[in-house]
Amino acid sequence: MTALLLDVRDLRVSFPMANGMTEAVRGVSFSVAPGEAIGIVGESGSGKSVSALAVMRLVAQPGRITGGEILFEGRDLAALDEKAMRTVRGRHISMVFQDPLSSLNPAFTIGQQLVDTVRAHRPAATREAARDRAVEVLELVGITEAGRRLTSYPHEFSGGMRQRVMIALAIACEPKLLIADEPTTALDVTIQAQVVALLWQLREKLGLSVLFISHNLDLVAEICDRVYVMHTGNVVEHGDVEDIFLRPQHSYTRMLQNCIPRIEGVEPWSAAARSSTGEVAP
Amino acid sequence: MSVAEKRPLAEASHVMAALQRIWQGARLNWATTTGAVIVLVAIGAAIFAPLIAPYDPIEIAIENKLLPPSAEFWLGTDHGGRDILSRVIWGARASLTVSLLAVVIGVTGGVLIGLFAAYHSGSWVEQIVMRAIDAIASIPLLIWAIAIIGIVGVDSVDIGPFTFTNVHKLLILIGLLYMPTLARITHAVAQVEMTSDYVKARRVQGAGNLAIMFGDVLPNCLSPLIVQATLLVAIGIVVEASVSFVGLGVQPPTPSWGSMLADARNYVFSGEWWLPVFPGAAISLTVIGFNLLGDGLRDVLDPRRSTGRLLT
Amino acid sequence: MLRMLLNRLAFSILALLFVGLLLFVLTRGVPGSPARVALGLEATDTQIAQFEKDHGLDRPVVEQYIRWLGQLVLHGDFGRSFVTGRSMNALLTETLPITLELVLFAFAFAVAVALPIGVLSAVYEGTWIDHAARIFAVIGVSVPGFWLGLMLIRFPAVEFGWFPPGGFVPLSDGLVAHLQSIALPAFALGVYYIAILSRMTRSGLVETLGSEYVRTARALGLPRGRVLWYALKNALVPVVSVGAMSFGYMFGWALIVEYLFNIPGMSNALLTAVGQRDYFTMQAVVYVFTIIFIVSNLAADLLNRQLNPKLASAQP
Numbered sequence: 001m002t003a004l005l006l007d008v009r010d011l012r013v014s015f016p017m018a019n020g021m022t023e024a025v026r027g028v029s030f031s032v033a034p035g036e037a038i039g040i041v042g043e044s045g046s047g048k049s050v051s052a053l054a055v056m057r058l059v060a061q062p063g064r065i066t067g068g069e070i071l072f073e074g075r076d077l078a079a080l081d082e083k084a085m086r087t088v089r090g091r092h093i094s095m096v097f098q099d100p101l102s103s104l105n106p107a108f109t110i111g112q113q114l115v116d117t118v119r120a121h122r123p124a125a126t127r128e129a130a131r132d133r134a135v136e137v138l139e140l141v142g143i144t145e146a147g148r149r150l151t152s153y154p155h156e157f158s159g160g161m162r163q164r165v166m167i168a169l170a171i172a173c174e175p176k177l178l179i180a181d182e183p184t185t186a187l188d189v190t191i192q193a194q195v196v197a198l199l200w201q202l203r204e205k206l207g208l209s210v211l212f213i214s215h216n217l218d219l220v221a222e223i224c225d226r227v228y229v230m231h232t233g234n235v236v237e238h239g240d241v242e243d244i245f246l247r248p249q250h251s252y253t254r255m256l257q258n259c260i261p262r263i264e265g266v267e268p269w270s271a272a273a274r275s276s277t278g279e280v281a282p
Numbered sequence: 283m284s285v286a287e288k289r290p291l292a293e294a295s296h297v298m299a300a301l302q303r304i305w306q307g308a309r310l311n312w313a314t315t316t317g318a319v320i321v322l323v324a325i326g327a328a329i330f331a332p333l334i335a336p337y338d339p340i341e342i343a344i345e346n347k348l349l350p351p352s353a354e355f356w357l358g359t360d361h362g363g364r365d366i367l368s369r370v371i372w373g374a375r376a377s378l379t380v381s382l383l384a385v386v387i388g389v390t391g392g393v394l395i396g397l398f399a400a401y402h403s404g405s406w407v408e409q410i411v412m413r414a415i416d417a418i419a420s421i422p423l424l425i426w427a428i429a430i431i432g433i434v435g436v437d438s439v440d441i442g443p444f445t446f447t448n449v450h451k452l453l454i455l456i457g458l459l460y461m462p463t464l465a466r467i468t469h470a471v472a473q474v475e476m477t478s479d480y481v482k483a484r485r486v487q488g489a490g491n492l493a494i495m496f497g498d499v500l501p502n503c504l505s506p507l508i509v510q511a512t513l514l515v516a517i518g519i520v521v522e523a524s525v526s527f528v529g530l531g532v533q534p535p536t537p538s539w540g541s542m543l544a545d546a547r548n549y550v551f552s553g554e555w556w557l558p559v560f561p562g563a564a565i566s567l568t569v570i571g572f573n574l575l576g577d578g579l580r581d582v583l584d585p586r587r588s589t590g591r592l593l594t
Numbered sequence: 595m596l597r598m599l600l601n602r603l604a605f606s607i608l609a610l611l612f613v614g615l616l617l618f619v620l621t622r623g624v625p626g627s628p629a630r631v632a633l634g635l636e637a638t639d640t641q642i643a644q645f646e647k648d649h650g651l652d653r654p655v656v657e658q659y660i661r662w663l664g665q666l667v668l669h670g671d672f673g674r675s676f677v678t679g680r681s682m683n684a685l686l687t688e689t690l691p692i693t694l695e696l697v698l699f700a701f702a703f704a705v706a707v708a709l710p711i712g713v714l715s716a717v718y719e720g721t722w723i724d725h726a727a728r729i730f731a732v733i734g735v736s737v738p739g740f741w742l743g744l745m746l747i748r749f750p751a752v753e754f755g756w757f758p759p760g761g762f763v764p765l766s767d768g769l770v771a772h773l774q775s776i777a778l779p780a781f782a783l784g785v786y787y788i789a790i791l792s793r794m795t796r797s798g799l800v801e802t803l804g805s806e807y808v809r810t811a812r813a814l815g816l817p818r819g820r821v822l823w824y825a826l827k828n829a830l831v832p833v834v835s836v837g838a839m840s841f842g843y844m845f846g847w848a849l850i851v852e853y854l855f856n857i858p859g860m861s862n863a864l865l866t867a868v869g870q871r872d873y874f875t876m877q878a879v880v881y882v883f884t885i886i887f888i889v890s891n892l893a894a895d896l897l898n899r900q901l902n903p904k905l906a907s908a909q910p
Binding site: 313413416417420421422423424425426428429430432433434516520523524527528530543546547550551555558559562565566567569570573574 | 605606608609612613620624732733735736740741745748759842843845846847850853854864865868873880883884887891
């Protein structure tokens with residue numbers, strides 16, 4: 001059995017409230033093996049986003065990780081200092097956020113933001129080399145005329161394109177794990193499919209592992225191998241995608257299941273549904 | 283529950299709720315309470331000056347000339363032998379009269395203009411009014427206050443049955459120049475309110491336009507207006523002091539903090555430090571008070587910050 | 595963008611014309627002919643009438659205004675004072691650079707101090723640095739500049755003799771002496787703006803440091819300095835436009851500071867003119883002040899739109 005890429009054990013995250021500390025994540029464990037795509041599903045407030053942020057050590061202050069281990073390639077990220085964490089973020093583990101409009105800096109061109117990211121982890125790189133990498137990675141995410149678009153500002157892109165830019169930033173330094181926190185929630189349904197397809201492509205091309213966070217069980221099923229279901233800070237069920245769909249054990253999972261409109265006769269996770277280009281076809 | 287019932291803006295309960303929020307906010311925030319206390323002290327000094335001032339602020343007593351602070355004269359005496367403490371207390375009257383009344387004028391005029399413009403929202407009337415407001419806002423306050431009083435002269439002016447002293451002229455001028463800021467705030471808030479579902483519901487109920495304007499839209503504008511007004515009082519105090527400092531404001535022998543500083547200027551080379559320190563400290567403290575109060579009120583009443591940031 | 599620029603410019607010009615007219619009416623509407631001031635109390639009525647005719651003062655106000663405006667716009671000439679006989683342009687050329695220099699120094703000083711204080715307050719939010727800066731800001735915004743100036747004259751100047759207690763040493767008389775004579779007035783003028791600008795910087799930076807795009811920057815592993823700049827560049831947008839506006843306001847407060855420190859700038863010209871009932875000079879000086887004020891407000895508005903990339907591509 002190959003060593004796990006990410007092994008989160010008994011994670012606890014708490015936030016101080018007016019009446020003491022409230023645990024948002026209460027002893028959650030999940031893992032990602034190299035090359036796997038893992039989904040974490042749950043409603044708002046289930047703690048799924050906080051868990052993802054905790055892996056990146058980006059939990060919003062004054063929240064804190066109050067317990068557990070976050071083992072990435074054997075190293076406990078929870079124990080690292082900020083300086084060491086900076087070498088991990090963007091380089092070994094990257095994250096894509098929900099709203100690409102507010103998640104991209106409006107005052108800088110995307111070229112500048114890409115170049116800054118590349119040079120953050122490769123300080124020796126020349127500006128030209130960084131620029132070339134920026135163009136390369138924009139083309140990888142499907143943005144045409146990448147060279148010209150380097151001088152554009154985020155607000156000059158459409159929603160779907162902006163999310164592609166976010167993904168480009170995330171993969172610019174060739175991370176092993178990509179965490180996608182509700183990457184499609186702010187997008188139109190048609191664009192959603194494109195972004196999911198893109199993630200699927202990148203997974204194949206780059207050997208990227210993906211941790212996909214969503215409230216949409218259906219969406220998760222399209223791309224993920226295994227799924228964790230979270231509810232009020234705990235993992236209530238986990239298993240292969242098929243198992244979760246066909247044999248949901250927990251009442252909550254069943255409830256999530258029932259919320260999804262279905263096309264008769266098609267289960268989203270089947271191989272037939274997932275063609276090699278990542279499109280979902282009936 | 284109808285839309286109109288959900289927001290009983292004109293009712294007393296809304297005002298009570300606002301007051302309650304202010305009270306709760308004040309108890310938590312020491313800075314705001316300090317500000318409020320200072321403001322109350324200043325207003326108290328202005329109102330009760332005849333009762334609390336130990337000496338006559340105007341009467342000259344050369345034998346007491348330029349005495350340092352002592353048990354007899356707590357803050358010393360000036361070049362006319364007048365007690366500085368008494369003059370400082372009476373000076374509050376001049377400063378606060380000018381700044382508070384100027385704000386009253388500014389608010390009254392500004393609100394009426396702002397509401398008027400919002401009422402005609404979308405039409406050329408609104409455009410003209412707001413442009414005119416912008417034009418008046420192009421006038422630098424201090425320069426023009428000094429210039430106009432310079433032109434008109436510092437003597438009292440009789441128009442009909444009314445006598446306008448220099449103080450009156452000053453506060454009217456400042457009040458006029460305050461109107462643009464207040465009109466803009468009122469207009470901005472009222473414009474949004476006019477398009478709200480609530481107002482539409484009220485119209486359906488048969489409420490007349492005036493009733494809607496003053497009964498429903500106006501109370502919503504009050505919060506940012508109160509905040510801005512408080513901050514404008516602070517500015518007004520410094521403007522009055524500045525104008526009096528150059529001799530165009532409150533005329534002697536009436537005590538004013540600004541003119542006291544002008545007198546103190548003659549003694550800057552000699553050692554009478556109490557001449558400039560106390561009046562200036564009075565100005566500074568009063569302004570601090572209004573600024574702290576205004577800031578605190580903003581946190582409570584206008585967290586969306588439709589007023590300009592000053593201190594935070 | 596160009597359309598919006600022209601729009602704002604056109605309005606500013608209109609405002610200038612309106613204000614000019616207002617000013618004109620105020621100065622000419624004063625009872626008592628300037629002829630009398632110029633010629634003295636013994637002048638006969640005939641002499642006064644002749645004077646008025648010579649200087650076009652007997653024409654209707656509107657015509658006078660148009661002539662004045664024409665002379666100003668076409669020849670850049672403010673005319674001549676009836677009281678002193680001097681060319682007002684000469685007066686302005688003498689005094690405006692001095693006031694301008696004072697304001698520039700004060701402004702540069704304010705910005706140079708306010709930005710670091712604001713940044714430190716935001717980065718060390720909640721610590722003693724932040725609290726101290728806030729207390730300083732409250733005091734700085736409340737203490738009248740001219741009182742601060744008076745205290746500075748009293749103590750560092752008179753008591754300790756580090757600076758001259760007033761008066762202006764022109765650059766030609768020595769750089770150090772010149773700077774010494776400007777230091778205290780510039781300081782007194784600038785403190786208020788240090789307070790305002792530092793608070794704005796702080797609150798803007800606190801807000802942007804908590805934004806999602808800064809979270810993205812951290813998630814990408816960008817170094818701390820870069821992350822700070824990512825936040826700061828956005829935070830400074832309103833600060834720049836407020837700064838531009840402040841520049842205009844500073845000219846107003848410079849008047850009092852100049853008066854206090856006996857600096858022969860434009861305010862001096864204004865106050866002297868007031869004393870001499872030289873209304874036309876007053877009008878010229880006030881108009882220049884107003885032009886500066888309107889221009890800086892325009893600059894502030896334009897900067898705001900230009901720097902905010904989202905606004906730049908939006909409608910006027």
